Amino acid sequence: MYIVVFYLLVVNFLNSGFRLLKAVKDWYRIPLYHIGLTPKPIISLRHGPKLLYVPGLFSLEQFLDQPYRRLNVSGRVVLDVGAYIGDSALYFWSRGAKWVYAFEPYPYLYEIARENLKINMVNNITLFNQAVGSEDGFINVDTKYVPKAKSHARDFGSGIPIRVRAFDSLVNEMGLKDAVLKMDCEGCEYNALINASESTLKSFSEIILEYHYQGYAKLAHKLLDNGFALEFLDQTGSHIDVPLQKLGLIYCKKTTD
Incomplete structure (x- = not known):
């Protein structure tokens, strides 16, 4: 019975999960886990x-699509707002x-991120169980809440x-x-960036x-007004001529002091 289930899972991964097989050395551990053997x-x-x-939260997009590949982070400090399970911080x-300051407000995701940093024996990522916005304050969060996604x-x-x-x-x-900022916080970018000072x-x-x-209009205007050149990207980090209306990436590079 176990052999049949294992075979079906492997076939499914071969058919629809080629990316997983391409990216992961020990991919076989995943079907073994799902049938209760590991x-x-x-x-x-x-x-x-x-x-x-972690089923439902495991993500390879940072290392396959590399949506943040345009960023030159080598030797520089990165502020990572919306750390999720720590995958983006580990990518940087x-x-x-040089150093990554990573912020993730949800305790469940924060604990997974902390475990991922520990697994990799990282000593130049500082992880905060905190949110980022336009004003200081506090929110109450259910520790048992498991986000289905970001x-x-x-x-x-x-x-x-x-x-x-x-x-x-x-x-x-x-x-x-001369730092690098990455923001993927499902909406906090509007209050945080639009209200940010020039300095x-x-x-x-x-x-x-x-x-x-x-949308992107208010964010784009704010960044253009502060001396950044903009490039619109899709979710994989690839250039697009026409920006997507409701969900996309903006890459910004400083052009003036």
Whole structure:
């Protein structure tokens, strides 16, 4: 019975999961886990770090599509807003970032991210169980809440208090200069960036952000007004001539001081 189930799972992966087979050295651990023969596995990527396999949250897009490949992070400090399971922070680490400050508000995702950093014995990524917005404050978050995917930080009305850091004061406190900013926080980019001061934005020479339901226009105007050249990308980080309306990436490079 186990052999049949294992065979069917392998066939399914071969048919629809070629990307997984291409990217993961020990891909066979995943079907073994799903039929109950192994504990939750640690997966080794062929061209990247190791990641804890968590069904529904395991993601390879950072290391296959490499949507942030335009960023020159080598030897530079990266501010990663929306760390998810730590995959983007580990991607920047693998590309030679000097230091990564990563922010993830949801405790469940934060714990997975922390485990992924531990697995890779990383010592130049600082992970915060905090949110980023336009103002300092707190939100209450249910520790048992498991996001189905990346989601914006919201107040549950009960749970544990999670600190919200004002983007301006956070950047000032860290003393960032010629840094790189990545934002994928499911909507927080609007309040944080649109209300950011000129001096805050001057701290970054490159920015990549994912825009969501409010579109790209306000973000684009803010960044253009502060001396950034913009390039619109799809979800894989590939150039597109016409920006997507509701979900896409903007790559920004500083052109003026």
